[in-house]
Amino acid sequence: MSGQDVQHGTGVTSNRAFPTNYHPGNIDPFVLFERFYIDPERGFPMHEHRGFEIVSYMLEGGMDHEDSLGVTHTAYEGDAMRITTGGGIEHSEFPADDAACNGLQLWVNLPEARKEVEADYDDADAGSLPTREADGATVTTVVGEGSPLDLHTPMEYLDARIDDEWTWTVPDGWAGFLYGVSGAGTVDGDAFGQGDVLPASEAGSVAVESDDDPFRVVAVAGRPHGEEIVQRGPFVL
Structure with a gap:
């Protein structure tokens, strides 16, 4: 089964593994998974998320992250970021260094009892991943x-x-x-x-x-x- 190409409203493109026309359902506990491609001067301005966790893993280039917790961080090839959106968080994602980037993003559902947990953020550089x-x-x-x-x-x-x-x-x-x-x-x-x-x-x-x-x-x-x-x-x- 092939992933489906998706065009986001911000001009970002991605290849989505699911849910798609080919695989319309989620894969519990996973909400969606896609490979994103962000060109210079494109990206995701500040926006809100709730109710799940995000794992972003960089393949090429760098991505600037900023959020309502006061975190600013740039992830490069091999680095990963985890956001627990919980009861609500705002963040933005833009390519770093005026260059394109691409990576993988996974959304993981939070169980019903933890939907409103406090929002949180963590990251790991490539050298810290075993x-x-x-x-x-x-x-x-x-x-x-x-x-x-x-x-x-x-x-x-x-x-x-x-x-x-x-x-x-x-x-x-x-x-x-x-x-x-x-x-x-x-x-x-x-x-x-x-x-x-x-x-x-x-x-x-x-x-x-x-x-x-x-x-x-x-x-x-x-x-x-x-x-x-x-x-x-x-x-x-």
Whole structure:
């Protein structure tokens, strides 16, 4: 399944993994996932969010973040930011250094009992995200064991650069997805490349094999809340 190209009203483009015309639903506990591309002098002016958490992970260039908590921060390639929107936060996102940037953004639902938690922000530079050599791949943990970023939902977010064959295992009772970042290969024997998406709603192992070094994917899984996800633009009710 391929992601769908989306044009935001601010002039920003993205390739959205879900929800799309191809996969209209969410993947509990995840609200949406997309790769964004921001040209110079484009971006997202100050706007409000409520009811979920945001993980932004930079692939190329830098992105300036500013929010109503008084935080200003620039994230560059390999850096990540986490925003807990909770009961409400305003923030802006613009490319840094008068240059284009692109990255990945994940929205994670907050469980009903935590929808109104106090808004919060944290970030992690590339050097603080643990990277290990696994069989057939080099894997960076953006969220999960060893990462300084914590969310209100138990989850794991892996960035895998595959040079042979790597096995991704979805923990029992969790749900998630694979997304192709660059290069090409196969997933359980089927062709898979940049912008492709594989939802994974059941526990099990997925064989990811490289045809084009480096073949890069992100693998995201989390514990479902078992609650309806109701998105209204920038709010998740």
